[in-house]
Amino acid sequence: MAIGRSRLDKLLSEKLNIKRKDVRLLLAQKRVAVDGCLALDIDLIVDTFSQITVDDEPVQANQAKYVMLHKPVGVVSATKDDIHKTVIDLLDFEYKDSLHIAGRLDLNSSGLLLLTNDSRWSEMLSKPDNKVAKEYHVTLANKLTVDMIPAFLNGMYFEFEDITTKPATLEILSDYVAKVELIEGKYHQIKRMFGRFRNPVVKLHRQSIGNLQLDATLMPGESRELHPFEVQSI
DSSP: OOOOEEEHHHHHHHHHTOOHHHHHHHHHTTOEEETTEEOOOTTOEEETTOOEEETTEEEEOOOOOEEEEEEOTTOBSSSOOSSSOBTGGGOOOTTGGGOEESSOOOTTOEEEEEEESOHHHHHHHHOGGGOOOEEEEEEESSOOOTTHHHHHHHOOEETTTTEEOOOOEEEEOSSSEEEEEESOOOTTHHHHHHHTTTOOEEEEEEEEETTEEOOTTOOTTOEEEOOHHHHHHO
């Protein structure tokens, strides 16, 4: 959901289909509340998720929603798809059709996927300048080598897009498994970076976004709403 911002008098005029001078009267009579507080200022800026009442009756009651999903392999990160099951199809929430994906995973990847109707929050997660790190566990077809570590850290140039990736950390966990942390998500970035070493990715699993870890109790395909402290933790 795009987060619209507006002056309170303009919004109430549109919602109640009344003139703005009548809105001023409502405010003067102390009949309007925003987020539980008495509203007196016609210039007050409200947004899509501001809780607004007139005479204790709701005029706007949109709720921001934040969902964590354990995405399984074989499910597409999309709201609609004619071929594959989508992540939206896995959800049981009645508001699921209002959600969009905050950071996709490709069809053959698994792990932590976040969905929301709060576009400001999802944009915050996706901007590299905000340095929200994503952690992935990667299983490779061939043995890992230590020379990969500085290559990931220094960034790699992709000629097709004419870009150099931002520094990423690579930790070798075993001969064939690595932990990769990066703050951006270019198209198939991790697979392409390992591709420079002719080492195909067998499995790709996202374990965390920022400080938010995938809930270990969620089985593939299961989801839950985020707790308020989790929303703020990223």
